[in-house]
Amino acid sequence: MNIFSFTAHFDSEESCRNHFKTERDKIGVACKRCGHTHHYWIKSQWSYECKQCRSRTSLRSGTIMQSSNLSFLIWYKTIFLLSTTKKGFSSKEIQRQLGLKRYEPVWSMVHKLRKAMGKRDDRYTLEGMIEMDEGYFTIEASEHDHQTQKAGRGSKTKSNVMVMAESTILEDIETGKVDRQCRYFKAKVLDDHKAEGTDDTFKNSIDGEQTIVFTDKSTS
Numbered sequence: 488m489n490i491f492s493f494t495a496h497f498d499s500e501e502s503c504r505n506h507f508k509t510e511r512d513k514i515g516v517a518c519k520r521c522g523h524t525h526h527y528w529i530k531s532q533w534s535y536e537c538k539q540c541r542s543r544t545s546l547r548s549g550t551i552m553q554s555s556n557l558s559f560l561i562w563y564k565t566i567f568l569l570s571t572t573k574k575g576f577s578s579k580e581i582q583r584q585l586g587l588k589r590y591e592p593v594w595s596m597v598h599k600l601r602k603a604m605g606k607r608d609d610r611y612t613l614e615g616m617i618e619m620d621e622g623y624f625t626i627e628a629s630e631h632d633h634q635t636q637k638a639g640r641g642s643k644t645k646s647n648v649m650v651m652a653e654s655t656i657l658e659d660i661e662t663g664k665v666d667r668q669c670r671y672f673k674a675k676v677l678d679d680h681k682a683e684g685t686d687d688t689f690k691n692s693i694d695g696e697q698t699i700v701f702t703d704k705s706t707s
């Protein structure tokens with residue numbers, strides 16, 4: 488999605504809320520008080536009302552936007568900015584771009600979104616045929632300094648990193664030449680070199696039963 492299609496789809500607070508509601512309804516809403524999952528929708532309040540106990544749940548409640556005072560439109564614009572560039576934006580830059588007065592709520596929003604995006608990446612698993620190897624890479628861990636609002640340079644260390652790639656065999660129909668193509672890959676920094684930790688990291692990254700693993704020298 489580019490900036491033009493984004494503004495065409497999400498041109499107002501209402502269009503963002505409607506989109507958010509549609510997505511939330513796909514997952515479903517559970518009542519905070521009684522756990523019931525059937526609700527009325529009260530549009531004037533942007534809230535769900537439990538059909539059993541009449542308890543209300545706002546559209547934000549129980550989501551990443553809970554307890555934020557920023558509008559849905561600001562959240563959507565931020566999600567767009569965070570996901571559209573490889574380098575990403577700093578909280579300070581997002582605050583400037585969106586013309587917001589206070590830094591604190593922006594920092595909090597960006598922090599939550601980054602965490603959620605990281606989690607999503609963790610849930611993602613590889614499937615089919617996987618090639619796996621380990622290697623030593625120099626990694627740089629950067630810490631955002633909340634006080635000075637500057638991104639720290641971080642310390643560079645050499646670490647053992649596991650690299651896993653989906654490996655799909657493709658045959659050229661005309662020439663009969665066989666090639667391998669990678670659809671997705673994952674990289675994970677390993678805590679140690681022990682086989683146990685490596686096995687767990689790997690198991691958490693693949694889609695269980697129907698997976699074939701190729702690796703050359705790993706003893707794990």
Ligand SMILES: [Zn+2]
Nearest residue numbers: 518521537540
């Ligand atoms: Zn209820």
